[in-house]
Amino acid sequence: MTTLYTSDHEWLSIEGDVATIGITDYAQQQLGDVVFVELPKVGRALKKAEAAAVVESVKAASDVYAPISGEVLEVNDALAAEPALVNSDAAGKAWFFKLKIADKGELGGLMDEAAYKAHTA
Amino acid sequence: MLARDESDLKRTPLYALHLARGGKMVPFAGYEMPVQYPAGVLKEHLHTRAAAGVFDVSHMGQLALRPKSGKVSDAALALERLVPQDILGVAPGRQRYAQFTNADGGILDDLMVANFGDHLFLVVNAACKTEDEAHLRRHLSDTCDIDSLSGRALIALQGPRAESALAKICADAPSMKFMDAGPRRVAEFDCFVSRSGYTGEDGFEISVPAEHAEALVTQLLDNPDVLPIGLGARDSLRLEAGLCLYGHDIDTTTTPVEAALEWSIQKSRRKGGAHAGGFPGADKILDQFEHGAPRRRVGLKAQGRAPVREGAPLFADSTSTEAIGKVTSGGFGPSLNAPVAIGYLPTPLSAIGTNVFAEVRGQRLPLAVAATPFVPNTYKR
Known part of the structure; x- marks a missing residue:
């Protein structure tokens, strides 16, 4: 299992041809208290950089973009009932959705943990 | 810089x-x-x-x-x-x-x-x-x-x-x-x-x-x-x-x-x-x-959890194409633990309890006209 990061503060955990995607701890700190998460429909084919999910704090709504292309296999329904999970466990329980990776070549443009740490430093 | x-x-x-x-x-x-x-x-x-x-x-x-x-x-x-x-x-x-x-x-x-x-x-x-x-x-x-x-x-x-x-x-x-x-x-x-x-x-x-x-x-x-x-x-x-x-x-x-x-x-x-x-x-x-005036400012309560924010157009039903009003302030009410909004509607549709729809990211979300203040005030009169 490999974890990769985008410059938009999303993480991707790669297992075989499935990517589990969420937002980083840095992102949740910037957003503040999350009160609502809208997730894509299972089966939707997402293109890289397309708006895939929405995360809302008290003060604003922010789009979460698909970091790579792929079909939505599963979404985290726990976030509908408990959006605050994004604040308490952004890198774990608060995953957003799982994608069937369409093109592994797209992973090449993403950052590893060291590069992401440097990006947010 | x-x-x-x-x-x-x-x-x-x-x-x-x-x-x-x-x-x-x-x-x-x-x-x-x-x-x-x-x-x-x-x-x-x-x-x-x-x-x-x-x-x-x-x-x-x-x-x-x-x-x-x-x-x-x-x-x-x-x-x-x-x-x-x-x-x-x-x-x-x-x-x-x-x-x-x-x-x-x-x-x-x-x-x-x-x-x-x-x-x-x-x-x-x-x-x-x-x-x-x-x-x-x-x-x-x-x-x-x-x-x-x-x-x-x-x-x-x-x-x-x-x-x-x-x-x-x-x-x-x-x-x-x-x-x-x-x-x-x-x-x-x-x-x-x-x-x-x-x-x-x-x-x-x-x-x-x-x-x-x-x-x-x-x-x-x-x-x-x-x-x-x-x-x-x-x-x-x-x-x-x-x-x-x-x-x-x-x-x-x-x-x-x-x-x-x-x-x-x-x-x-x-x-x-x-x-x-x-x-x-x-x-x-x-x-x-x-x-009376042709339109009126109202309080709006969402039925779902999604905040309806400023600028969202309001519709009389889930399919009509013509907006009848818009949200002028909206967000999440922490004390209510629910979304709340303020907007303008045609006066005939401004009575408390009237159901309308807001369009948010292409979806029609049901809202009801609600009394304000949403949270009772506690002024010392």
């Missing part, structure tokens, strides 16, 4: 205190203001409703209207030429909510007017204060001297423990009632205190000389009941209280009647009243009083 725009932003006398308390500074109405502190918007909001919060609102405009005759009634009558409120009826030591109107009946700004015995004290919105002052000078200079009190900071202390917190440094605070206003000693400073605010909670607004603002706020924050609160929670608190935000819920295109602010226009200024009319847009506003 500091953007030029950012370097042009003004700072309030409490800027250093905001930074010291970890305030996240953002541009607002030409000022660098704290949108939140480390506690975050949600906790700041809930703390204000549970205990007390202190807000820096020094960006707002403070003005004194001094009658050249020395009679405050002359200043009151002069101001009545610009607002539809009964200012003559504001007793010494009292304050009233008002609006500057234009010839079309629209709202140029909303404001507070207090009678300080020998002059009137006005608090106006930050974004409008330059225009408001020019407006006052243009129309009232014959009868009044207009002083911009730019050397004063303005602080709001709000919440159920605001009274006990202020009482420690202002013995008069507990005896004040909602909308009482006047000069008071707070700590060792000469302040203007009103029992009012913008959260729906009991509380006070304190005008203090700029050089003493930090000392005063520091004394308030020494009380563990009091937390500093940013603009983020100020907005969610006022939204739950159903209070209008100028430039969003009211502006030059909305009349006080459309904005459901009839309660703020006393009988004496309406048709048949003792000093009826005589303010800009009176014909239109007083006609709307009698015959």
Whole structure:
């Protein structure tokens, strides 16, 4: 299992041809208290950089973009009932959705943990 | 790299205190203001409703209207030429909510007017204060001297423990009632205190000389009941209280009647009243009083969890293509733990309980017209 990061503060955990995607701890700190998460429909084919999910704090709504292309296999329904999970466990329980990776070549443009740490430093 | 725009932003006398308390500074109405502190918007909001919060609102405009005759009634009558409120009826030591109107009946700004015995004290919105002052000078200079009190900071202390917190440094605070206003000693400073605010909670607004603002706020924050609160929670608190935000819920295109602010226009200024009319847009506003306005500001509660924000178009049903109104303020109400919004609808669809739809990201979300305030206010009348 490999974890990769985008410059938009999303993480991707790669297992075989499935990517589990969420937002980083840095992102949740910037957003503040999350009160609502809208997730894509299972089966939707997402293109890289397309708006895939929405995360809302008290003060604003922010789009979460698909970091790579792929079909939505599963979404985290726990976030509908408990959006605050994004604040308490952004890198774990608060995953957003799982994608069937369409093109592994797209992973090449993403950052590893060291590069992401440097990006947010 | 500091953007030029950012370097042009003004700072309030409490800027250093905001930074010291970890305030996240953002541009607002030409000022660098704290949108939140480390506690975050949600906790700041809930703390204000549970205990007390202190807000820096020094960006707002403070003005004194001094009658050249020395009679405050002359200043009151002069101001009545610009607002539809009964200012003559504001007793010494009292304050009233008002609006500057234009010839079309629209709202140029909303404001507070207090009678300080020998002059009137006005608090106006930050974004409008330059225009408001020019407006006052243009129309009232014959009868009044207009002083911009730019050397004063303005602080709001709000919440159920605001009274006990202020009482420690202002013995008069507990005896004040909602909308009482006047000069008071707070700590060792000469302040203007009103029992009012913008959260729906009991509380006070304190005008203090700029050089003493930090000392005063520091004394308030020494009380563990009091937390500093940013603009983020100020907005969610006022939204739950159903209070209008100028430039969003009211502006030059909305009349006080459309904005459901009839309660703020006393009988004496309406048709048949003792000093009826005589303010800009009176014909239109007083006609709307009698015959109704085509649209009306309403409170809206979402049935789901998704916040419906400013600008969302409103529809009569889930399929119609023609918008019938729009959301002018909206977000998540932390005390209600639910989304709330304010918007405009055609008057026939403005009754409480009416179901409408907002379009958010291509989806139609059901909303119901709801009574405001969404959270009951706790003013000490």
